[in-house]
Amino acid sequence: MRNVEVIVVGGGPAGSSAAARLKAAGADVIILDKERFPRHKLCAGWITPQVMTDLQLEVNDYPHGFLSFRRLHFHVRGPSVALPCVQHSIRRFEFDAWLLGRSGAEVAQHTVRDIRTNGGYYEIDERFRCRYLIGAGGTSCPVRRSLFGEELQRTRALQTVTLELEFPWDWRDADCHLWFFEHGLPGYSWYVPKASGWLNVGVGGMATRLKRLGENIRQHWSYLAAKLQRQFGIDVPLEPAGYSYYVRAFGEPMRIGNGFLTGDSAGLATRDLCEGIGPAIRSGQQAADAILTGAEYTLDGIAGSSLGGGLISHCMDWAFTRGAGRSSAPKQPMAGDAHGLNSSSPSRYKDQRR
Numbered sequence: 089m090r091n092v093e094v095i096v097v098g099g100g101p102a103g104s105s106a107a108a109r110l111k112a113a114g115a116d117v118i119i120l121d122k123e124r125f126p127r128h129k130l131c132a133g134w135i136t137p138q139v140m141t142d143l144q145l146e147v148n149d150y151p152h153g154f155l156s157f158r159r160l161h162f163h164v165r166g167p168s169v170a171l172p173c174v175q176h177s178i179r180r181f182e183f184d185a186w187l188l189g190r191s192g193a194e195v196a197q198h199t200v201r202d203i204r205t206n207g208g209y210y211e212i213d214e215r216f217r218c219r220y221l222i223g224a225g226g227t228s229c230p231v232r233r234s235l236f237g238e239e240l241q242r243t244r245a246l247q248t249v250t251l252e253l254e255f256p257w258d259w260r261d262a263d264c265h266l267w268f269f270e271h272g273l274p275g276y277s278w279y280v281p282k283a284s285g286w287l288n289v290g291v292g293g294m295a296t297r298l299k300r301l302g303e304n305i306r307q308h309w310s311y312l313a314a315k316l317q318r319q320f321g322i323d324v325p326l327e328p329a330g331y332s333y334y335v336r337a338f339g340e341p342m343r344i345g346n347g348f349l350t351g352d353s354a355g356l357a358t359r360d361l362c363e364g365i366g367p368a369i370r371s372g373q374q375a376a377d378a379i380l381t382g383a384e385y386t387l388d389g390i391a392g393s394s395l396g397g398g399l400i401s402h403c404m405d406w407a408f409t410r411g412a413g414r415s416s417a418p419k420q421p422m423a424g425d426a427h428g429l430n431s432s433s434p435s436r437y438k439d440q441r442r
């Protein structure tokens with residue numbers, strides 16, 4: 089049995105951000121991921137300036153393809169507006185592997201299946217044991233399933249389903265396009281150019297609302313493919329691939345004992361644009377801070393909207409989720425700091441950060 093102070097399950101943006109902060113503070117941390125990196129991750133790869141700040145990432149330090157959009161075209165059932173902006177795109181294949189390497193943490197390829205608690209420790213597959221466990225394994229994270237299963241039921245109305253494709257395409261301008269609510273889609277489709285002649289296109293919508301309409305996301309992919317042909321002369325070269333994740337509910341417990349949920353495992357994507365990379369990074373960092381300082385793990389400072397929470401983002405949120413998953417009185421995080429993280433028994437890492 090390998091003994092480690094902190095185990096992070098999942099090496100995506102949430103896991104690598106948590107591990108980077110823990111490692112920088114001298115913590116004994118290992119990341120377990122079922123994939124060998126670089127690994128494929130379905131994602132448009134749009135990142136915001138806030139992500140750059142949170143990662144302390146300078147464009148010149150990034151060794152892979154990086155593109156900044158000059159304009160963002162919002163199309164809402166026909167009418168369009170082109171907004172000047174500073175937003176960026178990366179390829180997840182490259183970005184995630186780079187972040188993971190930059191974290192400095194040890195990474196082991198291992199599919200986590202069984203998690204047990206035993207005498208204040210978490211034991212994983214009878215091979216790894218730790219005091220602190222961070223769930224960063226995406227929508228189907230085994231930490232969520234094992235430790236939070238009964239406390240944290242998924243709110244189906246917050247589930248989004250997607251289809252997307254990334255392929256080489258000689259795009260002519262670096263503008264990004266988003267089409268909202270076309271053909272009654274409770275969501276939007278996108279066209280995101282990337283550096284070195286790559287293009288990501290896709291469509292996402294709220295699963296239960298699609299079902300209620302008697303539709304599925306494939307129909308909306310067909311509409312998008314036809315539009316891409318008409319508008320840009322693109323013959324979509326391959327079948328798309330799909331993935332499902334959850335947008336933000338509020339007031340849910342994200343910590344039980346010394347087990348934490350971050351990123352998609354916690355369902356933190358924004359409710360207006362389903363943006364999940366930024367919330368994954370912030371939550372990973374905040375979970376690490378809670379371990380290092382003994383501070384409460386809260387999702388304060390992790391925005392639930394991409395568009396700033398104004399009228400437009402509220403309208404989008406409402407159009408997508410109909411207000412689902414907003415509890416009027418936030419539940420308290422689960423008590424159960426059984427392993428000495430409260431103020432009377434501070435984390436052993438607390439002093440190392442001062």
Ligand SMILES: Cc1cc2nc3c(=O)[nH]c(=O)nc-3n(C[C@H](O)[C@H](O)[C@H](O)COP(=O)(O)OP(=O)(O)OC[C@H]3O[C@@H](n4cnc5c(N)ncnc54)[C@H](O)[C@@H]3O)c2cc1C
Pocket residue numbers: 097098099100101102103120121122123127129130131132133134135198199200201224225226227228229230250251252290331332333350351352353357362363364365366368
């Ligand atoms: C089609 C699509 C487009 C998107 N576009 C954008 C966008 O443009 N911008 C944006 O901000 N967000 C976007 N998102 C959301 C974003 O991709 C996610 O919110 C983000 O990747 C969450 O990061 P994470 O670290 O929580 O999880 P992930 O990136 O999913 O990482 C989870 C890791 O856990 C590992 N894992 C899973 N199970 C196990 C196990 N049992 N044992 C060990 N390891 C395991 C996986 O291999 C994976 O490496 C998009 C999502 C989709 C599906």
